[in-house]
Amino acid sequence: MGRNNLASAVWTTVAAIVAGCALFQATSLSFDYMKLRQLPIYASATSIGEFASTVGIVSGEMRERRGLVRALLRDRSTVDFDFFTAQEAERRSIVEARNFLRNVLKQDQLVAIGFDQAKIKFVDTDRMFQRYCSTDENSLAQTAIAGLDDGAAVPPPVATKGPPALTDKQRSLFQAACAIPKNYCLGDRPSETSGERARMICAQNALQGLTGRSLALKTFSYDGAQYLADALKLSYPELQPTDMIRALQVVETYRALTLSTKGRECAELTDLNAKQCITAGRDNNWLAPFWDFLFSQPLAVMYMILALLFGGLGNLSSYLFATVAPDRIAPTPQEGPWYAALAGGGSAILVLLVVMAGFQFFAVGGASTPDLAYPNPSRSAA
Structure with a gap:
């Protein structure tokens, strides 16, 4: 029983680490994108693919005049x-x-x-x-x-x-x-x-x-950020020139995650053909649907799942230590690792809700904007 529990704990830990890293990357990119677009955290980053395509097309048009x-x-x-x-x-x-x-x-x-x-x-x-x-x-x-x-x-x-x-x-x-x-x-x-x-x-x-x-x-003053902002304002009026560095970082990270490497080749085409080219390039990559699914989830829910995963990992680390340590240091647990993972994850979710001022974290208003998506200890008493 102890050997089976140890093996389960190890594989659960590995799976939680892999899933946690993927969710953390998706959550981080979604947060940057939604703050860039001034979207609330109860929304999702579903449109990030279309945003990356538009930025790629506009960047391609700018490269045509680089000479x-x-x-x-x-x-x-x-x-x-x-x-x-x-x-x-x-x-x-x-x-x-x-x-x-x-x-x-x-x-x-x-x-x-x-x-x-x-x-x-x-x-x-x-x-x-x-x-x-x-x-x-x-x-x-x-x-x-x-x-x-x-x-x-x-x-x-x-x-x-x-x-x-x-x-x-x-x-x-x-x-x-x-x-x-x-x-x-x-x-x-x-x-x-x-x-x-x-x-x-x-x-x-x-x-x-x-x-x-x-x-x-x-x-003459060359300002590539101003050009990108003016061109993108046709589709995204809230973008400012000061946002362009973050916008390019979001796009490059998204392309790296979804293996959308055809952005520059597609940018040389016309507007409609470029979108079709980029879409076709993404459809041929098996990673794109996986990341698009994560980006389509509300950011607040993603935070809760992350709290569950990393809280569970914290308890699993204690579980593994108690399993391999001598009994005089820590008694070997007899129950399965899932109880420890759920207890740690549940505790982490409670801490998240308290720090983020309760369930208002998941509602419209209150702590629902990206600027307030960071932990806010001053409101924990509420």
């Missing part, structure tokens, strides 16, 4: 260097244009166009070119720089009184320097055949374009 997001983050980290490079190129083009004027024009001509008073800026330099460039060339130049911001506005019309006339050699040099060909700027670089004025306009346009891009990149 673009990575590129934007990379550009934001290097845009300051690009901006510095564009500034240097723009300044170099202005200096080259001023050197052209200094080398080609005579002193009285330089004085007439205000060379010494002009700042090393695009507007002042282009204004000096207007004095010797033809009307058609000035019109093309104004069209090329019409999109620039106020810092590089189109220079105002030149005075009616022109500077000293150019010689034939000077006129020939200015004709090449003032020309604005159709392909004077290839991307953000001037063509090799462009003159000084065209190169200056090309560099200025490139700088202004990068200025706008730099502002856009620096104001």
Whole structure:
């Protein structure tokens, strides 16, 4: 009889440990999910599978744009260097244009166009070119720089009184320097055949374009949690961006338990096909129905079963000790292990009810929300 009781106690203990671990995992995940969804503990986590499918689909849609997001983050980290490079190129083009004027024009001509008073800026330099460039060339130049911001506005019309006339050699040099060909700027670089004025306009346009891009990149803020929350609010309005880490943890744990490993492959499909794909993947796993059954049970009932199991385990450990210990230390029990397990489990349930303020623990209201699902000693006197 003693040997049979010992064997029964051992197998009962093993079974209780396995069942207790499974229920504890299901209860823990259900609690996290129901607190995430703001569900009461007398409800159940039945919809966790649908929630995992929806999160997988939304995450898949976000992964489709990850290449673009990575590129934007990379550009934001290097845009300051690009901006510095564009500034240097723009300044170099202005200096080259001023050197052209200094080398080609005579002193009285330089004085007439205000060379010494002009700042090393695009507007002042282009204004000096207007004095010797033809009307058609000035019109093309104004069209090329019409999109620039106020810092590089189109220079105002030149005075009616022109500077000293150019010689034939000077006129020939200015004709090449003032020309604005159709392909004077290839991307953000001037063509090799462009003159000084065209190169200056090309560099200025490139700088202004990068200025706008730099502002856009620096104001760009990638927030994956915000995106997930906004997308999931269509189905789960109560979710907040601060909940996304817990939501992903719940989903990953659920997939690991149910062996739903096809989440990423299914997420690449359309909304309807993705749900069908995930459902088919779960149906092929024998563990999924087991866990879904546990998640479909009210959380309060699961707490009571856990109390029964772990309370029984506590008494079974004493039972096993008394069985194998010498009689002078503890008398060998003669009754079966089930009595000890039920006594311990029943005591644990009573303790749970007292700590959780009685049977209100299983009712709507009172201690029925996830925030109050923890033991509450302050209410034990009730």
